Amino acid sequence: MGGELHIVGLGPAGVGAAIAASKMGLKPVIYESMPKAGVKPCGRGVPEVGDLPGRIPKDSIMSEVKGAIMYVDGEHLFEMRGFLEGYIVDKGRMLEAMAVEAGAEIVYRAKYDHKTGEVKLPGQGRVRLERGVFAGGHPYYSGDKILAIQWVMRGKPETPEGMLEIHFDTTIMGYLYVFPKDDKAFEVGIGGFSSRSRLLARLEEFIKSREDLRRMEKLRLEGAKIGLGGLRIGRLNGLVKAGESAGFVLPLTGEGIRPSMISGFEAARAMIEGSDPIKSMERSSMGRAVETQKRILDLVMKLTVEKRRELLKSLTPKAHAEIALGRLRKAVLALELAKSPRAASILLQAL
Ligand SMILES: Cc1cc2nc3c(=O)[nH]c(=O)nc-3n(C[C@H](O)[C@H](O)[C@H](O)COP(=O)(O)OP(=O)(O)OC[C@H]3O[C@@H](n4cnc5c(N)ncnc54)[C@H](O)[C@@H]3O)c2cc1C
Structure with a gap:
């Protein structure tokens, strides 16, 4: 492998792989198709469980989460405090800072073509990747996906300071959420097993039903797919898939930042060590957690x-x-x- 580890994608999985490479004495080289990191829509909630391979840089923390207020089908369930703490992060800033901290060389506007196995570099050149970690996210995931849509809104909702709101909706097997962004903006979103039009209608209905949300200015609507069908670890040409492309999203919650970062780390660690990265990811505690949640999801469905x-x-x-x-x-x-x-x-x- 020489002195470098090639990584496709500057998302959480790519960063996890870069951290492992750096810890094991290789230089990570990350090819990212976009001009910057963290462009894909995301709620950016990262729970503090103590299992991330790297430290979240302080200046990328937008707000600290102390807990969540849970509802089910409009009925208040309870407040979770003390065991659901974490952060809302500036994802792009966090990813870039963690990659730089790992000594990564980041090549932006560099798109990997999975048909040829080559990266088209921003100038004229191309580079063939023989080995490395592929962390290109949900478009490369072959399992079941749902849609998550969110409105970014200006203002401050009446949600108590430091809390998230989670509103389970049992009809769509998903939930609506209110996540703070900073003092001036927040996100109201929905994810679940339903069509785009039904999800959007449900989201609008929710916003209309709330006096505090109704009067806020809507800045932009964004959305993306989330792979919730369990692990699909494999290879893309010579590269080992990690992160959401390999199914590292917790199927009951859609949480993907922490699972993806952990899987990227595990994939790179095993590759560099000379063990089987696919088995390592499968047998990791996060791999088992994804599979257990998938079984629970299937059962609840x-x-x-x-x-x-x-x-x-x-x-x-x-x-x-x-x-x-x-x-x-x-x-x-x-x-x-x-x-x-x-x-x-x-x-x-x-x-
Ligand atoms: C609306 C929404 C809200 C969400 N909220 C949360 C949340 O609050 N907390 C949470 O933990 N998870 C959340 N998720 C899930 C989370 O965003 C993802 O699971 C996670 O980012 C996956 O990490 P990844 O590194 O595998 O892929 P990604 O974050 O998708 O990163 C992949 C990177 O690879 C690049 N790339 C793709 N193809 C190529 C290519 N061919 N060549 C080069 N580069 C390429 C992309 O540009 C991207 O930068 C949310 C998802 C959605 C859609």
Whole structure:
């Protein structure tokens, strides 16, 4: 491999791979098709679980998250404080800073062509990539995808300081969210198993139903697909797929930044060490978390809307957090599920 690790994509997975390369004495070279990082729409919420391969640079933290207020089908469920902390980040700034910190050479406007295995460089040149990590995101994911759409709005909603709002909608197997951006703007979005027009109608209905959101100025509507169909790790020419292109998104929540970064790190670490990167990613705790969440999602999809609601309502806040974050520690879950036998009987089939 020489002294370099070639990486396609300056998203969280590409950055994770760059961090591993740097830790193991290789120079990461990242080819990114866009002129800057973090262009794809994203809620930019990163929970603090302590498992990220690198440190989030302080100046990319836009706000600190202390917890979330959860609702199900319009009904207030509970507030989660103390075990759902994290950050809303300036994703582009975070990715660039972490890549630079890892000593990466970043080549912008450099598009990898998966048919030829070559990167078209911004000038005239081309470079063939024989080995490396492919982290090009959802367009290269072959499993099931849903759509997530969000309005970026000007102003400050009435959501308590430091909290996120999560509104589960059992009919679309998804949720609406209100995420702060900074003091002047925020995002109201929706993701779920439904068509673009239905999701958008549901989002507009939600905004209209809220006095604080109704009066805010809408700045822009944006959206993108999210791959929620579980792991699809493999190779693209000689490159190993990591991140969302390989299915590293938690299927119950759509959280992809942390899983993608961890998988990119794992892929590069294993490659450089000479072990099998595909097996390493599959067997990693994040790989197992994605697969367990996928089994839970499949199970919940078969339930009636009433049963889904009952499940969400009967889980303790701590069990919600444990499952949502993909931590799934047996001792914690056993203790929490013992407090909600109805949820336990449904979930135990998938765990
Ligand atoms: C509306 C929305 C909200 C979301 N909110 C959250 C959230 O709050 N928290 C969270 O954790 N996750 C969230 N996600 C999911 C998260 O954005 C992704 O799962 C995550 O960014 C995936 O990381 P990645 O590195 O695999 O891919 P990406 O972030 O998609 O990065 C891939 C990079 O590769 C580049 N690229 C693609 N093709 C090529 C090519 N051929 N050549 C060169 N470069 C290429 C792209 O330009 C891009 O920069 C959200 C997703 C959506 C759509």
